[in-house]
Amino acid sequence: MLRLHSYWRSSAVYRVRIALNLKGLDYEQVTHDLRTDQQSAPSYKAINPQGLVPALDDGDHILTQSVAILEWLEETHPNPPLLPKNAIDRASVRALVFAVTSDIHPLNNLxxxxxxxxxxxxxQTALDAWAVRWISSGFDAIEELIGRHGKGFAFGDMPTLADCCLIPQVLNAQRVNLDLTPWPLIRAVNQACLDLPAFARAHPQHQPDADPPVDA
Ligand SMILES: N[C@@H](CCC(=O)N[C@@H](CS)C(=O)NCC(=O)O)C(=O)O
Structure with missing residues (x-):
């Protein structure tokens, strides 16, 4: 069984959960509470020297970096495909992946x-403004790219690795109360994805280590 080193609220882990669910793979999660810095414990750094979640243990190897894990999943479990067939389309999907994972998310990491x-x-006000600044400019570009390539999902008419990365970033935007009105295509893709069980089951709030909802 695959073992995912995780934390319920981590958007980088959320990416991997979505892909695992889309591929129909079983996995167990081991939580490392980022609020108490458990990701920096020597025992976890022995797993991931970067002290970041996710890490994925396939029984023989430890994989780190969510995008490397997504690509490994795609190569080892090609069905259903999360990358398009031709090279130019794959480059477009990866451009969306990196717009989130290289250019938005790292600036707002814990x-x-x-x-x-x-x-x-x-x-906190300054930190939220910082996050809003970088998410907004990233979303402006992603909205344009979805306009070029999307047909219901971020690229084309089926979920791809781009959606695996975009949907967790939308949740991060909502966490800092960013008004998503300027990005109707991103909102539509977000809704289309969350309507799918693979995405819904991967949502942080549905993880075993999640805090109870505030109004519970
Ligand atoms: N590029 C890494 C980023 C991983 C990452 O930043 N994880 C965050 C949670 S979303 C983390 O572990 N943060 C802990 C920290 O900043 O100390 C990946 O995609 O796996």
């Missing part, structure tokens, strides 16, 4: 926000 707080005195 360790960056902690550093802005401790070294530059940023308060």
């Amino acid at each position: 360790r960056i926000l902690k550093y802005l707080k401790s070294e530059f005195g940023a308060d």
